[in-house]
Amino acid sequence: MKYKISANVIRRLPRYLRRMTMLERQEVEKVSSTELGERMGLTASQIRQDFNCFGGFGQQGYGYNVKQLREDIGGILGLDRTLSAIVIGAGNLGRALIANFHFSSYGFCLEAAFDTDPALIGTSVNGTAILNGASLEAYLTENHVDVAVLTMPKGFAAEIARLLVRRGVRGIWNFTGTDIDADLGDTVVEDVHLSDSLLTLGYYLRGVS
Amino acid sequence: MKYKISANVIRRLPRYLRRMTMLERQEVEKVSSTELGERMGLTASQIRQDFNCFGGFGQQGYGYNVKQLREDIGGILGLDRTLSAIVIGAGNLGRALIANFHFSSYGFCLEAAFDTDPALIGTSVNGTAILNGASLEAYLTENHVDVAVLTMPKGFAAEIARLLVRRGVRGIWNFTGTDIDADLGDTVVEDVHLSDSLLTLGYYLRGVS
C-alpha cells in the first residue's frame, strides 16, 4: 500500500468480496477481469487498476484465482483482525441487526447490547445479552470496545457519541439518521442514512414516470 | 434540467435536503454557499455547481433562502408526488422500518406489509396491516404499488423480485444483502448493503490501529 487509496476504491472492495464469495459458492475456480467486469458492470481496466492499488493478485495469461482473491481482499479489509462491537438500542432495528446480521462474517465480534427498557434488560437475543443502558459507561471502562452500533432514537445520538469518544470507542456505525456534530477526535463515523437511499430511489422512479 | 444529472449530484441532494430541514428548524433564514460548504464539508463552488444543474436557486449578493431552497430541493426529489410502497417481510427489520421510518416525510405512502408467519398475519404495526404473504400477487393485481421494500430472508429475493417486476412494481428497496440478478426490465433497484458499510468502517479503523 504505497500511498493513500481513494475512497472510491475502498468502497468497491466489499463488492468484490461479495462477488468472490458468491463465485466460490458456485465452485468457480478462476475469473478474468473481463468476466468479472461483465458480471459487476465495471470495466476490466478498472478492476485491474483497483487490484493493483494493493499490488496485484492475478497471474498473466490465467486471470485471478477466486479463492485466493477472496482471501486477499478479505486481508485488505482486515477480516482476520476481529474488532469488538456493541449495539446501543435494542428496539426493532437493534434486534434485527443482532439476530440477522452476521457480524462475525465481517470481522466483528458482537459483545453486548444496551437498552433502557426494563422489559428488555436482562433478556438476550440470539445469544447477545441486553444490558442496562445506565451501565454503559461502566461497561466501557472495563471492556475494550472498538465499534458502537447506534440504533437508539436519534435524540440521544449526540450525548451517546460524546460518551463513546470519551471512553475510547474508535468507530461508530450510525443508524440514527442524524449527523453527529459532536467533536469526534479521530473516531470514525459511518452513517447509514436510509432516507438518502430511499430518496435517491424515488428520484429515479419519478424521473421515469 | 437540460441534460443528464450525474449520480454524484443526485446522491448529494438528500444531504442538502437534510441540512436545509435542520437549518429551518434552527430558524436560520438564509445561508450562503460558503457557510453551507463549511458545515457540510464541501466547497462553495461545488454547492453552486450542484444547484445550477437545476437552474440556480440563489440570489446574487444575498445567498440562498433556506425555506425556499428546501422546497426547491424537495421538488427536484419529487417529495410532492407520493409513491405507494409495501414492505415484504415483517420480521424485526421490516417492523423497525414500519414503526420508525417516516415514509411520508420522503414522499412515500406505506400501504401494507406482508409476511408468512401466522403469528403476524392479521396484526398491524403502527397502523400498517400485515397481510398474508400468499396473497401478495393478488394484492398487486388489485392495487397499484410503486415500490416494494424487501426485508425478508435473502433466499426469497430472486423469486419475489420476479413476481414484483411481472406485476409492474417499478422500484425495489432491497435490504436482503444479495444482488438481485433477475431480469429487471426497467425496474429500479436501490440496494442497502449494510455489510458494505460496516466493512468500510472496519477498513478505516484497522488502517489506523
Place this chain on the structure above:
DNA sequence: TAGATTGTTAATCGATTAACAATC
C-alpha cells in the same frame, strides 16, 4: 452606490478507460 454573493466559464485535478508490453 458599494459590498456581497451568486451563476457560469475556465483551469485543475483525479478517476476511469484504453493500449500494450511483460509474462505466465
Place this chain on the structure above:
DNA sequence: TAGATTGTTAATCGATTAACAATC
C-alpha cells in the same frame, strides 16, 4: 511456442475547484 490475460503506462473523460463578471 502461441494464446491469454495481467500489470502498468498513457490518454481520455468527468468532476471538482478556482476565478470572475453579472447582479442583487
